[in-house]
Amino acid sequence: MADTMIEADGLVKSYGETRALAGVSFSVPAGTVLGLLGPNGAGKTTAVRILTTLALPDAGRARVAGFDVLARPAAVRRHIGVAAQDATLDGLLTGRQNLVLVGELSGMRTGLARIRAAELLELFDLAGAADRVVKGYSGGMRRRLDLAASMLTRPLVLFLDEPTTGLDPVSRQRVWEVIRELIGSGVTVLLTTQYLDEADALADRIVVVDHGQVIADGTPRELKERSRNAHVEITLAEPGPGAAEVIAPLAGGQISVSPDGLRLSVAVDSAPGLATALVRALDQAGILVDNIEVRQPSLDDVFFALTGAPAQERESEGALA
Amino acid sequence: MTQTIAHRPGDAAGTWRTAGSAAEKVKNVVSMTRRNLVHISREPMQLSDVTVQPVLFTVLFIYLFGGAIPIPGGSYKAFILAGLLALNLTTSTMGTAVGLATDLHEGIIDRLRVLPMWRPAVLVGRSMADLLTSCLCALVVAATGLAAGWRSSAGPLPIIAGFALVLFFAYALSWVAACVGLNSKSPESAASFGFIVLFPLAFVSNAMVPTQHMPGWLQAIADWNPVSAVTAGARQLWDNPNPSGSISAWPMQHPVAASLAWSVLIIAVAAPLASWFFRRRTTG
Numbered sequence: 138m139a140d141t142m143i144e145a146d147g148l149v150k151s152y153g154e155t156r157a158l159a160g161v162s163f164s165v166p167a168g169t170v171l172g173l174l175g176p177n178g179a180g181k182t183t184a185v186r187i188l189t190t191l192a193l194p195d196a197g198r199a200r201v202a203g204f205d206v207l208a209r210p211a212a213v214r215r216h217i218g219v220a221a222q223d224a225t226l227d228g229l230l231t232g233r234q235n236l237v238l239v240g241e242l243s244g245m246r247t248g249l250a251r252i253r254a255a256e257l258l259e260l261f262d263l264a265g266a267a268d269r270v271v272k273g274y275s276g277g278m279r280r281r282l283d284l285a286a287s288m289l290t291r292p293l294v295l296f297l298d299e300p301t302t303g304l305d306p307v308s309r310q311r312v313w314e315v316i317r318e319l320i321g322s323g324v325t326v327l328l329t330t331q332y333l334d335e336a337d338a339l340a341d342r343i344v345v346v347d348h349g350q351v352i353a354d355g356t357p358r359e360l361k362e363r364s365r366n367a368h369v370e371i372t373l374a375e376p377g378p379g380a381a382e383v384i385a386p387l388a389g390g391q392i393s394v395s396p397d398g399l400r401l402s403v404a405v406d407s408a409p410g411l412a413t414a415l416v417r418a419l420d421q422a423g424i425l426v427d428n429i430e431v432r433q434p435s436l437d438d439v440f441f442a443l444t445g446a447p448a449q450e451r452e453s454e455g456a457l458a
Numbered sequence: 459m460t461q462t463i464a465h466r467p468g469d470a471a472g473t474w475r476t477a478g479s480a481a482e483k484v485k486n487v488v489s490m491t492r493r494n495l496v497h498i499s500r501e502p503m504q505l506s507d508v509t510v511q512p513v514l515f516t517v518l519f520i521y522l523f524g525g526a527i528p529i530p531g532g533s534y535k536a537f538i539l540a541g542l543l544a545l546n547l548t549t550s551t552m553g554t555a556v557g558l559a560t561d562l563h564e565g566i567i568d569r570l571r572v573l574p575m576w577r578p579a580v581l582v583g584r585s586m587a588d589l590l591t592s593c594l595c596a597l598v599v600a601a602t603g604l605a606a607g608w609r610s611s612a613g614p615l616p617i618i619a620g621f622a623l624v625l626f627f628a629y630a631l632s633w634v635a636a637c638v639g640l641n642s643k644s645p646e647s648a649a650s651f652g653f654i655v656l657f658p659l660a661f662v663s664n665a666m667v668p669t670q671h672m673p674g675w676l677q678a679i680a681d682w683n684p685v686s687a688v689t690a691g692a693r694q695l696w697d698n699p700n701p702s703g704s705i706s707a708w709p710m711q712h713p714v715a716a717s718l719a720w721s722v723l724i725i726a727v728a729a730p731l732a733s734w735f736f737r738r739r740t741t742g
Binding site for chain 1: 482485486489490493496497500501564565566567568569570571572573574575579741
């Protein structure tokens with residue numbers, strides 16, 4: 138088995154005037170989860186379409202499960218499972234018929250496909266609707282059925298394109314649970330998402346894309362540290378007029394003091410041992426500290442720092458996802 | 459919900475059939491054919507052009523026009539049945555174009571494209587399902603004709619051969635329809651193919667009326683129209699009146715050979731073209 142399950146190298150793709158990918162590279166080690174994070178129109182789906190043999194890049198190379206996607210697309214298809222952003226199901230078949238069809242067309246024996254379909258319908262809480270026509274499913278049900286279809290053949294590599302977009306919170310949790318269970322099983326997952334908490338919760342590494350380019354790459358922790366804007370809130374036992382001056386050399390930014398002089402807050406460069414240093418400095422100045430709280434930057438902060446715009450406000454931008 | 463997913467990627471060795479084998483391809487075609495038949499069972503109105511339309515046309519032609527059109531050497535009833543069969547089967551190939559255009563229009567095609575399947579099964583499965591509905595159409599035409607008084611003095615084998623000749627032609631034509639469907643922007647534009655191409659094709663022939671009364675240029679077209687060869691072939695096999703037998707054009711003198719040749723030629727050109735269009739439409 139290859140050590141690197143997904144390898145994208147300088148992928149370029151334009152649709153007419155729109156440059157969807159402008160040289161994107163990343164790799165995903167076997168058995169890990171990569172979160173491809175970016176706003177709508179960043180090029181996430183285009184990258185997934187190339188890696189799953191649905192689209193041809195204008196330039197660049199890619200390997201999935203050890204096979205070149207351009208030279209050996211059929212071999213790639215034998216090892217991947219795909220849950221696309223728009224559910225790709227047959228509306229006139231029942232949920233069960235959809236899954237069995239996918240199994241049969243993937244080369245599974247019909248009996249095995251039936252067993253596996255029943256297993257996944259159960260897992261995704263679709264057993265009750267299994268024999269209803271998909272046209273009557275809700276958006277969340279369709280999405281879960283699409284995920285089930287992607288996992289039917291137990292592929293080595295799973296591509297989940299915005300798996301929880303448009304899901305209600307309960308379905309979202311359910312999908313997260315299933316993905317977490319998958320992670321331990323050795324499968325390699327590429328997950329695209331606009332939700333920072335989702336990437337944070339599920340991914341081992343995150344690649345942030347914007348305007349068709351990789352703008353950051355690292356573990357969720359590394360990315361948060363990179364944004365260097367942890368927030369420290371200190372609550373004092375009694376008002377300490379000199380407190381602000383004491384911590385000023387340690388803190389990077391503007392210190393704000395509450396009107397009663399009891400609470401101080403400041404943006405700091407996130408560094409190991411920062412809380413200890415702050416408490417020690419205040420202690421040495423004879424100031425009693427009741428509470429100190431270091432809030433690590435959220436990925437939202439990271440995203441803001443990297444792209445210069447909050448994630449939510451950019452969602453309407455760009456038609457190409 | 460305590461059940462685990464038991465994913466174990468790649469451990470499914472032994473549960474797979476051999477990839478790319480002929481058996482695998484046949485299985486893919488069977489799966490796709492069955493899927494298309496399930497579609498029809500869900501929306502039976504899809505079948506109206508092979509069930510309601512044949513009954514309507516049969517009644518219309520026999521009782522409305524029948525009395526007004528004299529047929530040398532027999533009755534209009536005996537003459538028209540082969541023509542009705544050709545007309546209905548020709549126009550029903552529109553279903554292939556609409557069906558494929560619909561599949562391409564919807565998300566399902568992206569699902570099929572990431573599966574390690576034999577891709578032409580999408581096309582072959584479609585043509586197989588449409589051949590089965592064509593058979594249903596032929597049965598409806600035959601039953602309606604029999605009820606209206608159509609008879610054949612030929613033996614069972616030539617009668618079956620006559621039906622098979624027209625069905626084979628319809629199957630060939632469904633590959634042309636597939637090419638149209640694969641190049642249509644929407645199912646609706648695929649449907650217009652029926653009115654722009656298939657109806658003229660079916661009507662400018664000897665199917666409804668003898669060609670002898672047509673203007674010279676139109677008769678020439680009609681006599682070389684494959685639909686005329688197919689219709690004349692069925693009439694000949696069924697011992698039904700076949701006024702085209704006195705026309706010297708080669709296809710009218712050898713209608714069975716001519717219609718077989720037409721069908722083979724159409725498949726030889728349209729089937730590879732369809733799979734090329736399919737590949738082009740599903741790459742990029």
